[in-house]
Amino acid sequence: MLVLARKKDEAILIGDEIEIIVTEISEDKVKIGIKAPKHMKVFRKELLEQVKEENLQSAESKVDLKALAKAIKK
Amino acid sequence: MTIKTKFFDEIEIDEKQIINFVDGIPGFPEHKQYVIINDEELGFTFMQSVDEWSLCFITLPPATLVGDYSFELSDETVEKLELEKPEDVATFAILNIPEDFKKMTANLRAPIVINTKNNKGIQELLDGDNYSMKHQVFKEDV
Numbered sequence: 001m002l003v004l005a006r007k008k009d010e011a012i013l014i015g016d017e018i019e020i021i022v023t024e025i026s027e028d029k030v031k032i033g034i035k036a037p038k039h040m041k042v043f044r045k046e047l048l049e050q051v052k053e054e055n056l057q058s059a060e061s062k063v064d065l066k067a068l069a070k071a072i073k074k
Numbered sequence: 075m076t077i078k079t080k081f082f083d084e085i086e087i088d089e090k091q092i093i094n095f096v097d098g099i100p101g102f103p104e105h106k107q108y109v110i111i112n113d114e115e116l117g118f119t120f121m122q123s124v125d126e127w128s129l130c131f132i133t134l135p136p137a138t139l140v141g142d143y144s145f146e147l148s149d150e151t152v153e154k155l156e157l158e159k160p161e162d163v164a165t166f167a168i169l170n171i172p173e174d175f176k177k178m179t180a181n182l183r184a185p186i187v188i189n190t191k192n193n194k195g196i197q198e199l200l201d202g203d204n205y206s207m208k209h210q211v212f213k214e215d216v
Binding site (some may be wrong): 038039040041043047048050051052053054055056057058059061062063065066068069071 | 081099100101102115116117118129130131132148149150153168169170171172173175181183184197199207208
């Protein structure tokens with residue numbers, strides 16, 4: 001992995017279309033501005049991890065469908 | 075063709091019904107083909123993996139959970155699904171049903187989006203914080 005040191009307001013370019021700017025630095029947090037083409041998805045990584053976790057939990061659910069349907073219709 | 079399912083034993087499906095998830099869905103990248111099974115008696119829609127019988131998601135249309143569910147699809151998704159118009163989209167929220175089913179939640183933040191014209195599907199992760207990944211299906215007093 002490429003690791004670069006950057007100061008506040010300094011940027012990194014990835015290819016021609018993506019720019020990443022450090023906009024604020026505090027003790028335990030950096031704020032990052034991202035300019036990217038609209039067709040590119042930009043997400044916090046933990047969000048995708050969360051979707052994965054939700055899906056895994058959903059798939060594992062050992063639900064008794066008949067009992068559930070009955071309970072809902074009550 | 076006949077497929078084995080998690081909840082309905084063996085069922086007969088038409089290959090044209092198969093929904094292709096080019097990227098799979100997060101957590102299950104290796105399974106790319108599902109069929110949608112509507113069970114009116116149970117009131118749920120099932121998303122059953124074609125190649126893995128034990129993999130089946132229980133879903134509901136988000137509109138049945140929140141009144142005014144709406145979102146904007148990313149350009150990437152529109153391209154990937156080859157979507158031409160919004161009316162071609164079918165949307166499902168995956169349910170997470172714990173043993174105490176009253177605590178059931180729906181993932182409204184990452185809906186299953188299907189182009190009904192070509193049966194291509196994706197699990198879209200929505201921008202913004204409008205919808206929760208753990209939307210409570212029942213109000214507490216059920």
